[in-house]
Amino acid sequence: MKTTAIILAAGKGSRMHSKIEKQFMELGGYPVIYYALKAFEESPVDSIILVTGKNSVEYCRHEIIEKYHFTKVVSVVEGGENRYDSVYNGLCACPETDYVMIHDGARPFVTQDMVVRSIQTLADYKACTVGMPVKDTIKIVNENRIGMATPAREYLWQIQTPQSFDYKCLMKCYQKMMKKRADGAAIAVTDDTMVVEEYGKIQVKVIEGSYTNIKITTPEDMRIGQEFLQKQG
Ligand code: CTP
Numbered sequence: 200m201k202t203t204a205i206i207l208a209a210g211k212g213s214r215m216h217s218k219i220e221k222q223f224m225e226l227g228g229y230p231v232i233y234y235a236l237k238a239f240e241e242s243p244v245d246s247i248i249l250v251t252g253k254n255s256v257e258y259c260r261h262e263i264i265e266k267y268h269f270t271k272v273v274s275v276v277e278g279g280e281n282r283y284d285s286v287y288n289g290l291c292a293c294p295e296t297d298y299v300m301i302h303d304g305a306r307p308f309v310t311q312d313m314v315v316r317s318i319q320t321l322a323d324y325k326a327c328t329v330g331m332p333v334k335d336t337i338k339i340v341n342e343n344r345i346g347m348a349t350p351a352r353e354y355l356w357q358i359q360t361p362q363s364f365d366y367k368c369l370m371k372c373y374q375k376m377m378k379k380r381a382d383g384a385a386i387a388v389t390d391d392t393m394v395v396e397e398y399g400k401i402q403v404k405v406i407e408g409s410y411t412n413i414k415i416t417t418p419e420d421m422r423i424g425q426e427f428l429q430k431q432g
């Protein structure tokens with residue numbers, strides 16, 4: 200079975216409030232994106248597609264892929280306005296593949312083990328994601344007021360990436376969604392499991408990620424990331 204990983208690095212990082220996009224900020228001596236690329240390069244995936252902003256394509260080719268010898272990266276493609284546009288561009292650029300894994304380039308602490316267990320899960324499911332049970336009580340808050348019953352914590356998980364799919368299945372669901380959008384519908388998806396749930400009625404298997412598999416989002420995440428790296432040595 201062939202597996203392609205799509206690594207997303209086309210976001211603007213508005214919550215980071217930094218001049219340089221968060222995926223290219225320096226963390227422990229390397230750009231943030233380096234760590235995710237390294238994890239997939241050293242994993243059983245066959246090829247990697249890197250999706251980035253129009254103005255970062257050349258930088259990624261020379262200053263990241265060539266510099267650090269990421270030999271599995273088969274193409275660097277331009278992303279789009281929304282995360283799902285970037286994923287779709289990545290899907291369209293995939294070589295022949297059975298499986299596809301989508302990963303946020305802003306999650307440097309993905310492990311080999313997560314990649315391997317995700318691929319194994321695809322033997323039995325068309326879609327799976329890594330995630331972890333939430334530790335806090337979660338409430339739905341509207342204008343600083345709690346208006347609904349508190350969801351039972353035992354059922355609440357925080358969902359991470361990588362998210363892994365049967366390629367044909369994900370592509371079909373994406374095509375349906377993009378067609379709906381072209382017809383003028385508002386699209387409100389924030390991850391790829393939502394796409395297969397909504398457009399394919401597919402059951403998504405959740406497997407264990409890790410509490411350290413954070414998404415670098417705000418400045419304190421850079422400090423947390425630095426600490427994780429120091430602990431890893
Ligand atoms: N991403 C992307 N294309 C977009 C939006 C996001 O490739 N149009 C990528 C980001 O680069 C990141 C991942 O998707 O690796 C998760 O998105 P998020 O954390 O929301 O990143 P940003 O959108 O860049 O940040 P923000 O929402 O704070 O602007």
Ligand code: MG
Pocket residue numbers: 210282
């Ligand atoms: Mg975003």
